[in-house]
Amino acid sequence: MTGSEERKPGRRAAMMLGVGTLGAGLALGARAARAIPVANVPSPGYRPEPGARLRVLRPAKFIDPDEAIFNANSRRFTEQTGIEVRVDYVNWPDMPVQVAVAYNTGQGADVIIGFGADPHLYAEKVVEMTDLATYLGARYGGWYDLAQVYGRKYRSDTWLGLPMGGSSSPxxxxxxxxxxxxxxxxxxxxxxxxxxxxxxxxxxxxxxxxxxxxxxxxxxxxxxxxxxxxxxxxxxxxxxxxxxxxxxxxxxxxxxxxxxxxxxxxxxxxxxxxxxxxxxxxxxxxxxxxxxxxxxxxxxxxxxxxxxxxxxxxxxxxxxxxxxSTALTLNAMVPRYTRYPQAAKEYIRFMMEAEQYDPWLTGCLGYWSQPLKAYAESAVWSSDPKLAVYRAGMDTPFYEGFRGPISAAAGAVVExxxxxxxxxxxxxxxxxxxxxxxxxxxxxxxxxxx
Structure with missing residues (x-):
């Protein structure tokens, strides 16, 4: 079952898109995944742990289709695997505190979808994601620059997080x-x-x-x-x-x-x-x-x-x-404390596959931009010419802490x-x-x- 915790309005709650936008987003999402170029690549073959149940922590919606389609995809995962999923949505400014509490106490969500630099701040406390990132990159045309910056250790091929999308500001x-x-x-x-x-x-x-x-x-x-x-x-x-x-x-x-x-x-x-x-x-x-x-x-x-x-x-x-400019990036992590690392990785893989990801991306009406190049063919980018500039939100060399390593220091300067x-x-x-x-x-x- 997918749920959410009670929360106060987000940083732009007054401007969140309403029911009309939700309908438009769901309609677009229903037509998605029709033209995404997908390579035939062997799956990582994750084997979810017996009795696995997942709790997912992520930032609250900013537009209604974001949460609605994300929840629908999570329910589909449960239907196909039998693994119960609970999604907790947290007000954006509160996310850093929630993430810090989870990692510092060694308990909390099994999948944490934080912001760009988060996996680097807790590098010793996350499960390596290189296998999943390699699979998705090969299957969906490779990763954009910003996704690689936030996903991989600095000057390394080791992935700490799995970027899911970025919101840019043109x-x-x-x-x-x-x-x-x-x-x-x-x-x-x-x-x-x-x-x-x-x-x-x-x-x-x-x-x-x-x-x-x-x-x-x-x-x-x-x-x-x-x-x-x-x-x-x-x-x-x-x-x-x-x-x-x-x-x-x-x-x-x-x-x-x-x-x-x-x-x-x-x-x-x-x-x-x-x-x-x-x-x-x-x-x-x-x-x-x-x-x-x-x-x-x-x-x-x-x-x-x-x-x-x-x-x-x-x-x-x-x-x-x-x-x-850069993009505010959602970055999925699997904490080492979780009892269900295989189930957690399988959930992230499932959410990033075209059948789930493209309806979410398209339904979000351009608010999130894709980290994987194949999704540049998403229906959302041809749905309205005024959205074109958002298409390449993650195709950028710029990031918080540019030109150096992503570190706690870079995060502290921002904060x-x-x-x-x-x-x-x-x-x-x-x-x-x-x-x-x-x-x-x-x-x-x-x-x-x-």
Missing amino acids: VVYRRSWLQEAGFAAMPNDLGEFLKLCQGLKRIGHPAGFALSHAPGDAPAYANWLLWSHGAALVDEEGKVTLDSPATARALDYARALQETLVPGTMAWNGASNNRAFVAGEIGLTQNGVSIYFSAKTANDAAQNAVAADTDHAEMPHGQAPKAP NWVVVDMFARVATGQQTPAESMREAQRAARRWYRG
Whole structure:
């Protein structure tokens, strides 16, 4: 039986997609798995332990089809194997605590679907996943770069986690206001992007980006500022590199861009940009697919009109070879304390096979992007041309802690808002770029010296 624990609303609960979206997602999901190229590869042959029962822990839904289809797939697993599955959904900000409690106490869920870096933080406490990752990669066209970064040990072929999907944050904008500001298309040049934001402010529909402690939104924006100017938190060996000419240029740019933004972004929470965009207070932001689909499926003509005028594009590349953004990644782990490691791996394998995975991916309407290349043929990516930019969400070299190893230090820098606050101090005039990046350098080095 699949269930869920009682939970408070998630970080963008006000913007979760409703019943209309659920219907659309399930309809798309029902047509999925029809065109996925699948190689004939021998199964790993897991043998679930007698009497196995699985508890699964994962982040709460952000759009309704996510949970509905995930639960349906879990029930199908039970029907086919006889293994009872319970799925507990946890509010996003509470997931790190829940994961830490499980690993530190040695008891809890048999399958933990945490976020990107989690398997690396508990590397000595997870079951190796190399056999399953090798099988799925061979069967479904290989793994995208971000999946390999989060799945494998740094500079190793050993897999610690099994990435299941990522949610990216491209530009979300109003096409008519972009044109009114003097642009026929979204510019890819940083200077032109600044001019666009200046133009949007001039016509009364400014851009909006969070440099507050808004989960997801603020780190995505701060990382884009950093990476688009060729800067990074650390080098390949894990040496902190924030105090650099490239970071100084990024800070100067952030200060100039802040002057064009809607007032109040320094106090935004995770739902603020969603609300402001749908209300017409801003004409451009950075977000997942939720803004578009909440407006498109709303039983409200005004919101439907917003959706019709909404489009998406990659954030400007600047000096980056690809879109300088990453994806918030779901990463499945099997803790060593579980009594049912074979059943747990078989469950993850089952959930990643086309018959289950593609209906889930398609039904999520573009919110999650696939880690395996074959799923680029999923029906969702041809269902609406406005979703195209989300298709390659995990086809990126960028990740939290770029360019170094994924480690507890990288996670601590994120959790303590080191990079976000570095930009916020300059954007608000509290410090000069030189002062702020030196402070950030010192703060990051405390963790990396750990």
